[in-house]
Amino acid sequence: MVSDAGRAGERPEKETVVGKLVDLLAAFSPRRQELTLSEMARFSGLATTTVHRLAGELTERGLLERGADRRYRIGLALFEIAALAPRGPGLREVALPFMEDLYEVTRENVQLAVRAGDEMVFVERIAGRSSVGVRTRIGGRFPMPPTGVGLVLLAHAPADVQQRVLEAPLTRYTPYTLTDPESLRNTLAEVRRTGVAISDRQVTSDAVSVAVPVHDDHDVVAALSVVQRFGDARPSSLTPAVRAAALGMSRSLAAAGSAPAGR
Structure with missing residues (x-):
């Protein structure tokens, strides 16, 4: 660009x-x-x-x-x-009902992102008036490493993508941003092991996000997160709700992918 x-x-x-x-x-x-x-x-x-x-x-x-x-x-x-891009509106159509339910439960920012090369693109978001401010714009690109959704997408990206991202200069947005490649590798391994990523004040010093992967039949196709103000609640308390929403999305995507042509 x-x-x-x-x-x-x-x-x-x-x-x-x-x-x-x-x-x-x-x-x-x-x-x-x-x-x-x-x-x-x-x-x-x-x-x-x-x-x-x-x-x-x-x-x-x-x-x-x-x-x-x-x-x-x-x-x-x-x-x-x-609007014909399948990873944009098509994914959003499946995801929105689950995102709306997740917002009703948490009353926090709800975000959905996909990987685009070595970056990510936000394809949908829901934000409340009292939610913490986020650097999110639908259709906007952002580096993967500092965000919760980005950590999920990078953890499940091909090895060559991970290598390029980790070898490139990593921007420090706050004092808490991970910029050491080895620490980031360990974080990605933990994300793959636990199935959840927590970005603690890495993008802005007042926000924490909890993110999990969204699957279709075979692969991780997106990442879903809730972003809350730092100190409002323990991030782990959000994990069950985010997991449940992502599971619903994944099942719907898998069902859509296995449906006969024309349905």
Whole structure:
């Protein structure tokens, strides 16, 4: 993805058309939801003439929208395409009833995430007005190591993914964030052994999360967590409820995967 700092200057255009389209769309971010043509060129690193041509085609097809202020925004057609992703809305459709039940029991933040390469993406969340603040945005990416859901996903990720994540620099968000690779390896082994991950003030100094895996017929496909304010209750007291919700999701996903075609 393109960083918020952008790219310095336009690079030689040797990419495929698909690569250029991806770079152009990646110029948008939660902090850059509306861009002019020149801003899209600056943040994507593409030539202005290329951006003008691609933006026009994307706008005609509804993937981008241009307002009266001549600024471009992500279009509804792109949202409609993204809604077909099975690990997003399809998973959410199964998970939401269980997440709602879990929220009713705990009255705390409830989060669902999937692994995307060496990072994770939050695909659903439920938060109450009195819940502790979290750095969660549906569709937002985040490093795996510091979070409860991330620890679950990383613990069950392929060995090469674990190696890349552990060998890369680990960001310290709070004084409690695990940044030592060996300590993190031991934590991942414990997550696999117990089936639960507890992230104690690793992302923000006022929050603790309890997370467990969600399975389909064969693999861990997601991670479910409850995030509460540090000191409100013992994290272990949340584990049974989180496990029960994840078990319900897993059984529903397995049943959906084994259903005959057309059902």
